[in-house]
Amino acid sequence: MPKGFWFLWTGILVNQLGSFVILFLAVYLTQVRGFSASAAGIVVSLAYGGGGLVGTFAGGVLADLLGRRVTILVAHLCTAAATLAMGFVAHPAVLVGCALVAGTASNAARPAASAMIVDLTEGAQRERAFALQFWAVNAGFACAAVVGGLLVDTDYRALFVIDAATTVVTAAVVFTKVRETHPATARTTGAETRAGFARIRRDGPFLALVGLTVLFGVVFMQHISTLPLALREDGFGSSVYGRLIALNAGLIIALQLWVPKAVAGRDPARVLALAAAFMGGGFALLALAHDLRGYVLSTVVWTAGEMLQASLVPSLVAALSPPAARGRYQGLFAQAFPVAALVGPALGGVVLQHLGAGAVWTGCLVLGLLCALGHLAAGPARRHRLADSPTAATATR
Template identity: 40%
Template sequence: MTATSTQAPATQGIEPWSPRARPRPSSLVWALTATHFVSRAGGLARSFLVLYLTQERGLSPTTAGAVAAAVGVGDIGSQLLGGWLGDRIGRRHTMLVGFLGTAVALVALGSAETMAAICAAAVGVGLTAELFRPVGSAAVADLPAQERIRAFGLLFWAANLGFTVSAVAAGVLVRQGYGILFWVNSAASVLAALIVWRHVPETRPPTPTVTRRAVLPVLVRDPVMLAMAAIHVVYFTMFLQTFSTLPLVMAGDGYGPGTYGAVLALNGIVIVVVQPVAVRLLDGRDTASVLAVSMLLVGIGGGLGAVVQSGAGHAGSILVWTLGQIGVSVMFGAAFADLAPADLRGRYMGVASATWSVGAVLGPLLGTVLLDHAGRTALWVACSATGLALFAAQRAVAPALRRRSSAAADDARPTDAARPARTNRPGVPA
């Protein structure tokens, strides 16, 4: 039963609640899936932002990098702001603000003539483009616990399918000029807003104003949440070497951008094909164990970069870390959703999403410094060692995480009085 449904009459014959029940995705989940796909498939401009700024606007690489970094720093604020707004004005309204704000900011960025205007528009894109991520996760977290893993997995799959479409479409459309990328990206954001407006209901649990809490005092007294956030910051810092230092390593081996693009396309294809199967296989598995093994796989896959130099070797290493990436992504949202109090779900999911953004800032900085001063072998040995450390850290936090997950499942379980009686008719999903 979704968070927006009402209890069906007894004559409809709903099946009793079962912890092993596997309900079909609700209309809410399908609508969120559509917004994730559309927003990612239309997200053309950011991938070519540095090229646009240097080739069309004539900025230096350093200045263009600073503008791109401004967007990245804005992402961190966007995750936290999105979580806060989701708990204050609701999930649906925050998504609408984010998508419509992104459309305006992208048009402004593509039209800006002065450096001040470019920087202001870049900050605007950063602050609005990711507002939907924490509130979309909070909307899924509002669902019963037994539905979350499949729902989060579907969103992850749709986002990666959209990214694959975006990569192909951008390469074709950019031949018509960079301007078209901003307009298509903006139109995709408007389309995503329309999907939200027509098909996404509000799921925020009602909370009386007098009982609203600030998130910071709760967070500082929640060691499990703090530990999980710290683990994932380190994980994303390690994982994002695949998008920052890996292309430099492959260039050192004599491979051009086309080869790097091909091995990244392999990552997207594996996710699209394997991830739906992984959701079925991992549903019901111990969250902490899956996260631990998956982070170890990402570290091992990165570590293989120290010993491979052929294109096939790099492709093999990508297959290994992609399997780990899938495992983390399947469990990521559900793990943090189990930790979040009902009245703070948006802000907790905002903190969880911000771990990616922090890793996206730290990863390129730390990785390029290590590669430049110590070499590729030291970089990939560090990745393997980090994977082992993350495995140990996730295993250490596992008992506490299991207790919190069990408590969340107990909270979601209806009481005996609330469970509808079995009838002779087949069960009807709520």
């Protein structure tokens, strides 16, 4: 791998090591600030859903217009400032505003980093790069979940301080060690940017992949919203939630780098359909069990779905993206999970409060199965589109 990739990867890992706030924001809002379950879900949705929509769109455009490096730097510094402020403000409106800024800025860095990885790698090297990126994200989350689960019961403010500090360290690594990968001569003009988005609107297979990823993400987002609240209803503390998230990340750390080999040569549509079924079915298991063993089994099953999804989708997006529009394609695809974060936590919180946890988990099963059927239906058109792509080989093996 190029040195630039490894420094970027190091920055991603450091940033994720301190990613406490996104994991425990719903608990912080309900336990410390007095928000209801539905109100906390709406705030999480606004921060990482609404803010993510704006951030990923802006980040993708700026990555092509101004460059990947400057976009990452500005995004991380703004994220650090807003995250730190969240731990010290008490007024609900100001707190929500800080959360929205933090969600917008943190998501703006994602398409720029993904476009930089595509710039730095090619072929099978690119698949490994995205697998390593996913590994770093989850290795960081594993540590963040365990440490955050302990801090949340002693000092909530430390969550925000450490999260902001690691974000600043990431910006410093990028500033000192990572060069710009998108030369000024290749950057787009405003007219070219508009033309690029017009092309995306006509790219049916790509848009279908984005839409199905949103549906998948609505189910997945329950792990940061309704899952910790349901655990508390069943008498478990925040440390148990932290251990479940650590289990999720630990499974990914141990197994994710092997998954691409396991699915090599298989139909991506079928693999992604299986991923969606595992994601929905994993959460549906919680409708049948309320003890710790049930939560552990659920986590193992939906983590399997997450790993299968992550093993294919990044390389599919890279193969579908024209070289001159990588930032915009990455930016639009990166909006899938913010849309899911906008819908998922709010929907889950309302259903949990008014219909109970059983209705949440049954709904997860229905959405997971719908997503699976969607991937099977979209498979032929996506294969035809990839057959015309010069980078299709790495995405369809």
